[in-house]
Amino acid sequence: MSRSPSIPDRPHRDIDSDLPDDERLEALRGHYEDLVDVNDQLSEQLDDAEDRRERLREKVDRVERENETLKSSSLYIATVEDVLDDQVIVKQHGNNQEVLTDVSSRIGDRIEPGDRVAVNDSFAIQTILNTETDARAQSMEITAKPAVTYADIGGIDEQVREVREAVEQPLAEPELFDEVGIDPPSGVLLYGPPGTGKTMLAKAVANETDATFIKMAGSELVRKFIGEGSRLVRDLFEMARERQPAIIFIDEIDAIASRRTESKTSGDAEVQRTMMQLLSEMDGFEARGEVRIIAATNRFDMLDRAILRPGRFDRLIEVPEPDRDGREQILQIHTRTMNVADGVDFADLADDTDGYSGAEIESLATEAGMFAIRNDRNEVSHQDFTEALEKIEKDDSSDVISSAGYFYQ
Ligand SMILES: Nc1ncnc2c1ncn2[C@@H]1O[C@H](COP(=O)(O)OP(=O)(O)OP(=O)(O)O)[C@@H](O)[C@H]1O
Known part of the structure; x- marks a missing residue:
């Protein structure tokens, strides 16, 4: 941008009143010409200033239009890996591409490793995602106390009894396990055909124990929130710990814990990562704590046996069609x-x-x-x-x- 021109000095002339009239007239004419000169310079500067103002207005309009376009165009989700002086490394979800990108001071001051951000086509960070826009909130169904009770479940009394023993008792009477010196089952897997009451069972335990019910569907983890799976699993356990006592219910667990297929597509790798995260969360879990884990599947045949090992889903309960x-x-x-x-x-x-x-x-x-x-x-x-x-x-x-x-x- 051009620098502002300096304002010309006000013209000044000492005119001696004793001078003869013709010389005084000459001096006054000279002063008048100085004034006209300064006036011309000032008008020129005024014209320049108006031009500059016009150009700035156009620039503001253009920036506003660009801003609008940015707001309305699609953005990609990425996670901040590292924050450097005035750049950050982000990893785009889905393809896991790592990019070093500049960051404006407006955003740079607030950004931290682990934050989820929205980036545009050129990977410039547009915004830091807050919890409302976070997939975590959308992917989980959280109920403080579900309305379902055991009395609403028919025909599977034996399964109700087993679930109460494996999930309810460790929550309601943890001292029993302490006294005997055993750990309760880590996770309970309900398996059986669709619509037989598996979700109801999990909800009824949460109701009975005044526990928060947190449900996540395995299929959504891998289909709807591509690239987010392992992070969401981590969030799921974190949220359960924040709200304990809590029942984590992972429906359609087969979607993230199926036996490995031959193909090695990036989608499979993503599913694999999600499952590994689930296993590591379960392995590091306090078995006698106030968070219980229930999973459900109607594709038991497809499950990767790794999830059934002791310390993981080590209590299997079949929920059959009613007789x-x-x-x-x-x-x-x-x-x-x-x-x-x-x-x-x-x-x-x-x-x-x-x-x-x-x-x-x-x-x-x-x-x-x-x-x-x-x-x-x-x-x-x-x-x-x-x-x-x-x-x-x-x-x-x-x-x-x-x-x-x-x-x-
Ligand atoms: N044993 C049952 N007693 C009473 N109602 C049942 C029973 N099983 C299923 N239902 C009814 O069917 C609905 C769906 O059941 P639920 O969601 O618990 O099945 P699910 O086994 O979890 O199915 P899916 O495998 O498809 O997730 C329930 O809301 C309930 O109304």
Whole structure:
């Protein structure tokens, strides 16, 4: 930018009043010319200043437009690896590319190794991500005290008993384990077909022990938050420690802990890293602490055996499809708040729902209620249930039911 021109001195002339008139007139004319000269210089400077102002205004407009574009364009997520004097090393998520990038003083003063940042195409850091924008908050479901109780779970009494023993007791009566001198199971793995109550079981323990329920889905870890997996696993355990007593529930654990495949794509390496992080968190875990870990899968066959070693998921509980009595119990649970007619025969319906999971029985009850509404009744009859059954069978859900067994064998 050009430097500001100096303001010309004010013209000054001593005019002796004793001078003859013609000489005084000459001197005054000279002074007048000096003044006109200074005036011209000042007007020129004024024009220059206005030009400069105009150019600055254009520059501000351009910067504002660029700023708007930056705000609305996509940015990449990266983690700060190291902070140097006026540069930082960031590692882009997903491809793990490390880049040395300049950083403005506005951001540089606040940045620390480990921070998550948003970078643009040229890796310039645009912003430091705060917890609201953090994937950690989006990837976990956190409930202070879930509403599910053991009374809401039907047909899997033996599994409820086992879960209470392996998860609830160490939280509620840790002294029992201290006195006997044994460690409770580190992690509990629930396996079985979809919709059989695995998530309900984990929630019910949290309810019973007044523990915070923190759920993370394995599939989301590797599909939705690419490049974030191992960090999120670390965050998951950290969050559980902050909020203990807590139950960590990792659903679809097979997504991060499957047996290694032959292919060595970067996606596999990422999944592998996420699993290693999970194993290392579990290995460094205080078994008698106030955080319990439950995982669930309906692909037990696919699991990497490394996660089942002692000190990891060392208590396996199979949660099967409900048997006939179980189905009757579940039907009763899911019709508790429904206006059911006297003639509804739950034993009969239990016979007709062979192969149904708890979730499917719940949909059957809802569907029966829909039939009653469609027929302008506020009471649900036995026929509503049988029609609902026919509709569900027609929708071909039976194929899904019969294939479920194959998955978790
Ligand atoms: N044993 C059960 N007793 C009562 N309701 C059940 C039972 N099993 C499943 N349900 C109903 O089905 C819904 C889904 O069950 P839940 O999420 O616990 O299944 P899941 O085994 O975790 O399934 P997924 O493997 O698909 O995650 C529950 O909200 C509940 O309404």
